[in-house]
């Protein structure tokens with residue numbers, strides 16, 4: 001019998017597996033990879049990590065076997081039947097971005113979803129495709145496959161496909177082009193519909209707050225510079241995604257101020273060049289390790 005713990009279901013192998021563990025570690029939870037490959041323990045908090053097939057994660061969380069899960073929104077959307085056992089999306093995690101798309105052989109004449117009327121479309125995402133077609137009032141046949149849908153058009157099994165696209169390499173290798181978007185996906189944190197086990201509710205809240213901090217600090221930078229007082233407004237307007245910079249006087253300098261700001265977006269060389277042109281000097285861009 002194992003000790004009671006907060007349980008998080010993550011993908012055992014696949015596109016989100018490694019990054020899900022990295023997120024948990026970045027939130028300060030030290031993962032112990034023991035002999036049991038299906039269950040990892042956390043050393044410094046009562047948390048168990050269940051490693052399962054991603055298609056099973058919504059079921060585990062929906063039934064409350066796990067309190068939380070990390071899964072692609074595409075998998076969640078495909079699994080969710082409305083009702084009491086539908087997991088709740090607690091937050092988007094900002095990694096594992098991909099898109100569920102309609103694609104067909106290059107040259108296919110596509111104006112909009114109605115161009116699919118009467119065709120047969122192969123997919124491993126029948127529910128998502130059905131919702132897409134229904135939303136447009138389009139009648140088409142859905143061919144549900146277990147994988148390798150990209151070969152369906154070549155085998156004349158279907159005229160179009162609905163599949164996940166990340167880099168686009170799979171479509172290109174199969175002479176297909178993307179025509180429309182069914183769903184924008186990324187990794188999401190899902191929560192049991194009945195809520196987290198009562199004794200771990202506070203731990204769950206703190207875990208979410210830490211995940212939010214990790215997600216926010218990704219790509220964010222701390223930028224420092226000296227700016228001529230006369231051009232302060234111009235310079236702060238250039239800073240990407242920074243609200244309320246800190247402005248402090250410099251000892252012995254009436255005309256120059258120090259500007260410090262957290263930039264939510266990447267700081268590119270072009271931005272630095274524009275800052276210099278506006279009179280900024282001694283510009284430093286620093287990574288942010290944690291943010292809360």
Ligand code: PRP
Nearest residue numbers: 015147163164165166167168169170171
């Ligand atoms: C998806 C999809 C494609 C591929 C697209 O499969 O079915 O095969 O990724 O990626 P690309 O645009 O970078 O080429 P995935 O690897 O997720 O495996 P799955 O079919 O088991 O979900």
Ligand code: ZN
Nearest residue numbers: 113114136137
């Ligand atoms: Zn339409």
